[in-house]
Every structure is written in structure tokens, then in C-alpha cells.
Amino acid sequence: MSEDTRTGPALAPAWLSLPDDVNRLDAKLWARDVARDDSGELAVAGVSASRLAGDFGTPLMVVSEADFRARARSFKQAFDAAFADLCGGVDVYYAGKSFLCTEVARWVQQEGLHLDTCTGGELAVASRADIPGRLLGLHGNNKSDAEIHRALDMDVGRIIVDSLDELERLAAIAAQRGATAQVMLRLTPGVHASTHEFIATAHEDQKFGLSLADDGGTSPAARAVAAALAAGSIELRGVHCHIGSQIFEPEGFAVAAERLLGFLADVQAEHGTALPELDLGGGYGIAYTEADTPRPPADIAGAMAAVVRDTCASLQLAVPRISIEPGRAISGPAGFTLYRAGTTKTVQVDAVDTAAVPQSGAVQSEAVQPGPAGRRYISVDGGMSDNARPVLYDADYSAVLARASSSRPELSRVVGKHCESGDIVVRDAYLPADTTRDDLIAVPATGAYCWALASNYNYVPRPPVVAVADGAARLIIRGETEDDLLARDCG
Template sequence: MTEQAGVRETGGSELAPDWLAYPTNANELTPKLWAHDVERGEGGQLTVAGVSVSELKARFGSPLYVVSEADFRTRARDFKDAFDAAFADICGGVDVDYAGKSFLCTEIARWVDSEGLRLDTCSGGELAVAARAGLDGDRLGLHGNNKSDAEINRALEMKLGRIVVDSLAELDRVAAIAAGRGERARVLLRLTPGVHAHTHEFIATAHEDQKFGLSMSADDGVSAAEQAVATAAGYASIDLLGLHCHIGSQIFEPEGFELAAERLLTFLDAMQRKYALLLPELDLGGGYGIAYTAADTPRPAADIANAMAAVVRATCQRLDLAAPRISIEPGRAIVGSTTFTLYEVGTLKTVNVELEGGQVTRPRRYVSVDGGMSDNARPVLYDADYSAVLAGRASAAAPALSRVVGKHCESGDIVVRDVYLPGDVVAGDLLAVPGTGAYCWALASNYNYVPRPPVVAVRDGAARLMVRGETEDDLLARDLGA
């Protein structure tokens, strides 16, 4: 292709980031980005569990979150089976707690429970979903750095298996509320192990300068973490089960998880010896990354499990420590790749972008879709990268560098910053963006008074609504000005 067309000799645009490869076949799907039952069907149309995107669009409209139920269940089982096997000789297996904040609705809660996982929540609303789904309170946990009295009371009423306490002040409040009810609150203490995860600043949660957890730093004497252990041990209304940490999200490198596990086990051992305690549980959190683009390299659940087990095993042997019961909290790693968002293309335009120095311009095509930052806030929040494919048909046209953007009145309303799409994409075509299961529906908004999309589950050739889409009547129902 020529320089006038704005591409390199190899076909790729000079505006593309280095990690984005020019595709030899724009119709080909990258398996790690998709649910295992997504494929190209007749005419190159995308299908999930045998159901075509054109059928989904006709029945449910767009934008539309499309979830593969079989893929969700497979990923949940993979985590449970892999961690149970890796930790069998250490602590008899692992409790896998699905992080509900990634995506939660009544049916998802029931899938989680039926696959043998427990559920982590972080608000009263998420507890309400769990209750509606009929989950046993003993299989639930409650997180949060600023729990209300109402949320703490609800957790006690539901007899939650764990309340993850985030600060000394919150520990006092939980103890007082439990004592007032004549109950004992089952508690884990969330610690910050000082591990800096290689991820976006806003989702790295184990360093000191952030809102979560009790510091393990003892520069000025006794650390806040140790103060919390000693204080909790003195409360008759607190059943201190153990410790918790979470180093961040969307992490690929294993070293951060391994270092956090070693530090938490060493601290747990020291606290048990110093205060003559038994701390039978250690929750090592989640944060395992998934593939949003072909450049991402997620690790299989078994690899994560075996690496973490090796560190826990070696650390317990070094300390002569009876291993606590280990738990983990995958959310994104289970639900993220199970889902794609289906959009319809609207306006297209091509702009000329100056290269460095301003002497040469190259074209960038803007492809507008009928959703945007209201159904996927991650690009604007975290500069997150996504991929996209032409979903309704195959195309033999040469790929062109494109930017998929939403319909909202914001220049930052970008769904996919850089992707090669066939050059013949037109209004009315369907696009699919994979990897939208985690933190897309959960973060969705009504910006510009746009209704939030429905969520559809697909399994064995049948699709059904899990969450209906909002209507304008829904949006106006709380407006009392009429």
C-alpha cells in the first residue's frame, strides 16, 4: 500500500501503537479474547453457543451485553479445580470467592453458588442481590473502606461468613454494633503489604498511599495492622478469623502475588506467636489479568495456582507454620472474557492526523456506535485498551486503522482507541467488542440520559434476558418534577 494511503509498507498505519499488529485476516478471531463458544458462522457472522448476532440484535436490540453461560461456568470451575489441586497438600484446598463487584446480578450469583464458589460483596445493594438469589450468608463476604452502620447490621443479620475490616475505626464500629446485637462478627483484617503491582494507578491497591487497608509499616513503632490484631483479639464481639490483602487488578506478573503471600504469612505467624492467637484464614485477594487485546498475556488458572502454592508451601515450611486456609477472589478472570458487547455502527468519518513534526498527515477513521462510555467506562477511567471485530458478516476489504467511539457528548467517549477493521464497514453493520464482562455493566451510567443496555445469557443455542434494558420511563421514574 502507498504512503499516500497513510500506511507502512507492511500495511500498518504509522498512527497505530507499537503493540497493535496489522492483521493478515481481519475476519479471524483471537481465541484468548473470546468465550470458548464464540465463532464465525454462516457468512462470517459471529455466533455464541450457536446463536447469531443478527438474531440477538433482532430480539434484544443494541447495545447488548452477551454472556456465554457455559464459558462462565467453565472458568469458575477451572479456578476452583486448579486451586484445590495445587493447595491440596497445604491446606486441603482453597475457598474461591467470586468478586461480585466485577459483574453481579441474581442469575450470576446463582451460577457462582452452583459451581461451588463463594461470593464477595462490597455494598448493601450487592448483599441484597445475594439474598434475592437465595445464597447462604455463611458463603458471603462484605468488603468496603467505609461501610455504613446499615450495611454492617445487614451483614450480621445475614450471618455473613466474613466482614473484611478496613481500618481501626471500622473495627471499633463493627465490634460495637455486634455487641449491641449480642452477636459475634466474623472478621478478616485487610492489610496493605506494600507491594506495588504493575497496573494502572487507580487499580493498584496494596501500596501505602491509597484508601484501602491497614498499613503493615512499623516505622513509628507498632503498625496499624498489628494494632488491629491486638484490638480485635480483645473484643468479645469479634471472631478474628485471619488476614486479607489485595494488591490490585489486571495484573499479569506473578511476583507481586508471591511477595504479598510471603509477607502476609510471615506477619500472620508473628502475630500468632506474639499474641497467642490462632488465625486460621488468609485471603490473598484477586486481580488476575485477562486479555483485552492480542498483546495481553494472561496466565491459566493452573499456572497462577501452582505458583502461589509453591510460595505458600515454602514460606510455611520456613516458618514451621501450620498453613491457614487460603482463599482467593477472582472476578474479572472469571467473567471478563465470557462477554462481548454488541453495537450497531452509525456515523463514519475520516480525519487527517499530523505526524510528529507536522509535515505529514495520515488518516484515522472514526467509527461511531450506538453505545459508548455509558456502557463501558473503562477506557475513559483507566485508558483501557479493547479490541473489536466486524460481527455481522465477513469482509475481504483491506483493514483500516479505526477508532471506535460512542454517541455521547464527550470527546473522550472512546470505546476502542486503536483497532484494524475492514475498510468497507458501513452504517448498519454490527461490531462486537470482547472482554466486556467485568466492570462494564457494573460501571454503566445514564450519561446524556441514555438507558443502560440489557444483558443476555446464551447457552446451548438459546438466549434469554438476565437483566432487561432500561427504558426512558425508567429514567424518568425518579424525576419528581412532573
């Protein structure tokens, strides 16, 4: 068997196809203004990868401003259209935890979205960007008193309460200030979304929210509603849920909506109060690899509107104002990371152990014979410090060589420079066989939860972020320096 075959199907996961054209870009993985220029080089909004690397260095996170804005608009427009006849439109809260800086916060506001935050630090970004408090939400399962005071100082439009303890503290702090806190209650509807366990957040055994399940007569959710309605310093706006992240199938959202609408109907029957708002969260999946099939916002909106319409009709319930919280679906595909290749080497691997049961669950083709095969490792100048998702969630990514190549595709593993064997950036990708030291490698769909989760492990500075638009690139977050790393060292 040839070396080409032994390093291809023998070790490749079942979902990864051998490309006919190693230079082809899979459009669903990239910002809409990313393409190969006349020379075959990767470019975004007309700015080449080599120019970006030359001007700003690597590793470098690159964000297409036009793509980010377009995805934000598409959610707002699609959901407004789908819910126009039900509740007059939808409030779209961008989930800032996916990627946030002052420039991004301004884009969000300019495109007609609200901003979801979950810490005092994220509130500080919103404040520096001059985002009005009424456009903000504050999440968090363990808000400090200081964060609550800051939210009240900023007149935050909604504080999403996560527990009975927090509700009691918030009511007391607001009363002491002579203020009224605008509150949503985060509920756990018992829906286990089809996603990684660590990012599925609506089943019972986890840290978030107030359960709908009875625990001796009444549920925590019901007790929280009664307490909030009785508190003079609380205005209860409605309820909220978030069933998980990176979700492709609609069924979980439908079940969650039905359960929360049923809960609102119960609240109205018991208390004579129609809570005016319902937030159905976010978690819409994006494409990280060719195997992923994300749904366009219009499809998501249409499906959710149908469920809300039918459920409210059956319950004889007025449709509440709906809100949603997309984050990854806006920022993820808008960004990619540019690395510079360093050391490469090929190791011999037993194909039976590595490819017999790929992550997708599919079984290796019978045409692939077991036995030793070569796996090429390509080290880059970043790694788990700028993308922790592979080590945290076993997340898969894709990669391309920035320059054009006429070489054959070779199965490769892109790894970082950190002192960890789990420091894998892209587990499996076909890259040209002539990929070598100093080549630029681009990893798409890194706009969400990469820079946001970045660390200084091994004292590696966090990378800069550049926004590209209309043929020009500008820093929106400068890269750290060694002086930055040492500035807090008091030794």
C-alpha cells in the same frame, strides 16, 4: 505512500499488528463458544449476532453462560488441586463487583464458589438469589452501620474490616446485638503491583486497608489484631490483602504472600494464636488486546502454592486455609458488547504526535514516515455509558465486524455517542474498509467492569444483558427505558 499504508502503520500503536485475515477471531479475547458460523457471521453458542441484535436491540451485553461457568470451575479446580496437600483446598470468592446479578450469583454458587460483595446493594442481590450468608464476604472501606447490621442479619461468613474505626464500630454493633462477627482484617503489604495507578491497591498511599508499616512503635495492622482478639464480639478469622487488578506477573502475589505469612507468624508468637485463614485477593489479568498474555489458573495456583509451601516451612507455620477473589478473570472474557455502527468519517492526523510513542512504550518503526495520515472514526450507539474503562483507565479494547468481509483492513477508532471527546470505546483496531452504517460491531472482553460501571450519562438508558447457552438467549437484566430514567424525576 499509499492510503492503505498511511492509515495503517503510520497511526497504529506498536503492539497492534496488521491482520492477514480481517475476519479472524483471536481466541484469547473471546468466550470459548464464540466463533464464526458457516456464513462467516459472529455467533455465540450457535446464536448469531444479527439474531441477538434483532431480538434484544443494541447496545447489548452478551454473556456466554457456559464460558462463565467453565472459568469459575477452572479456578476452583486448579486451586483445590494445587493446595490439596497444604490446607485441603482453597475457598474461591467470586468478586461480584466485576459483574453481578441474581442469575450470575446463582451460577457462582452452583459452581462451588463463594461470593464477595462490597456494598449493601450487592448483599441485596445475594439475598434475592438465596445465597447462604456463610458463603458471602463483605468488603468496603466505608461500611455504613446499616450495611453492618445487614451483614449480621444475613450471618455473613466474613466481614473484611478495613480500618481501626470500622473494627471498633463493628465490635460495638455486634455486642449490642449479642452476636459474634466473623472478621478478616484487610492489610496493605506495601506491594505496588504493575498496573494502572488507580487500580493498584496495596501500596501505602491509598484508601484501603491497615498498614503493616510501623507508625510509632506498632503498625495499624498489629493494633487491629490486638483489638480484635480482645473484643468478645469478634471472631478473628485471619487476614486479607489485594494488591491490584489486571496483573499478569506473579512476583507481586509472591511478595504479598510472604509478608502476610510473616505477619501471621508474628501474631502467633506474640498472642499465642494461630489465625486460621489467609486471603490473597484477586486481580488476575485477562486479554483485552493481542498484546495481553494472561496466565491460566493452573499456573497461577501452582506458583502461589509453591510460595505458601516454602514460606510456611521456613517460618515453621501451619499453612492457613487460603482463599482468593477472582472476578474479571471469570466474567471478563465471558462477555462481549454488540453495537450498531452509525456515522463514519476520516480525519487527518499528524502521525508524529500520535504514534511516535505508543502506550506500550515502544517507539514507532523507522519505516514509518512522519506526516499527515487519515484516521477513520466509527461511531456506535453506545459508548462511555456502557464502558467507562477507556476514559477511567486509558484501557484498550479490540473490535471485530460481526459479518464476514472480504475488504482490506483499515485502522479505525470506535467511538461512542456521548457529548465527550474522550468517549472512546476502542482506541485502535483494524476493521474492514467496507464497515458502514448499520453494521454490527462486537467488542470482546467486556464482561467485567462494563455493565457494572454503566451510567445514564446524557440520559442514555443502560443496556440489557443476555445470557446465551445451548443455542438460546435469554434476558438476565432488562434494558432501561426512558420511563425508567424519568421515574425518579420528581419535578
